[in-house]
Amino acid sequence: DQQVKQNSPSLSVQEGRISILNCDYTNSMFDYFLWYKKYPAEGPTFLISISSIKDKNEDGRFTVFLNKSAKHLSLHIVPSQPGDSAVYFCAAGTYKYIFGTGTRLKVLA
Amino acid sequence: DAGVTQSPTHLIKTRGQHVTLRCSPISGHKSVSWYQQVLGQGPQFIFQYYEKEERGRGNFPDRFSARQFPNYSSELNVNALLLGDSALYLCASSFRINPASGGSNEQFFGPGTRLTVL
Numbered sequence: 398d399q400q401v402k403q404n405s406p407s408l409s410v411q412e413g414r415i416s417i418l419n420c421d422y423t424n425s426m427f428d429y430f431l432w433y434k435k436y437p438a439e440g441p442t443f444l445i446s447i448s449s450i451k452d453k454n455e456d457g458r459f460t461v462f463l464n465k466s467a468k469h470l471s472l473h474i475v476p477s478q479p480g481d482s483a484v485y486f487c488a489a490g491t492y493k494y495i496f497g498t499g500t501r502l503k504v505l506a
Numbered sequence: 507d508a509g510v511t512q513s514p515t516h517l518i519k520t521r522g523q524h525v526t527l528r529c530s531p532i533s534g535h536k537s538v539s540w541y542q543q544v545l546g547q548g549p550q551f552i553f554q555y556y557e558k559e560e561r562g563r564g565n566f567p568d569r570f571s572a573r574q575f576p577n578y579s580s581e582l583n584v585n586a587l588l589l590g591d592s593a594l595y596l597c598a599s600s601f602r603i604n605p606a607s608g609g610s611n612e613q614f615f616g617p618g619t620r621l622t623v624l
Contacts, residue, residue, distance in 0.1 A: 401548075431612060431613070433615070438620075439617055439618075440510070440512075440596050440615035440616050440617045440618045441549070441596070441615045442615070443612050443613070443614055443615070446612050486548050486549070488548070488549075492537075492539075492554055492556075492561065492562060493539075493551050493554060493562040493564070494539075494549075494551060494613065495551065496541075496548030496549045496550070497548050498546070498547055498548050499547075499548055
């Protein structure tokens, strides 16, 4: 039973455009949400987080939106750059995080 | 400032053997979590330790055990290895475990240990 879902296994975006990565969760008790970027043969790199008391958090080119009623969060990357090409994981939980299966983002030059 | 370090980076074992993986958290972080990542999946939670005590356990068999030392480093032990234990084992450290106690709860990952069981 997948509590955290990333329904798009892959996404291709032109350089300079917006990348939107989506994540859905089922457990309303989750109160903290994280996004990670992962390159092959490396551990996940923390990108940005949001707590359940907020609906938006911004850090440079990265913005995370949380819609608690829909149990949905999204990561916006603007503008997208070729170096952003990686697998992106969302994670939800409190101290124990449940990860989605990842979305492979490819930014085309 | 050093990030999370893990050793070894790669390991090859045969079925039935046991393995010990090591993790050193970011300086000042008191919590260590272990995750298993198999190809094509997201990391799966195995254990969390905070102040040397187990604070959470995922859905893994008793062959998996862990401990945290006074310096907050941690070991993950897996006994009676199976082929299906082949995976990337990730360690993550965080300052605290409960965001309700104030502050953030981001977990920072190490590079992982790639375990291959033959």
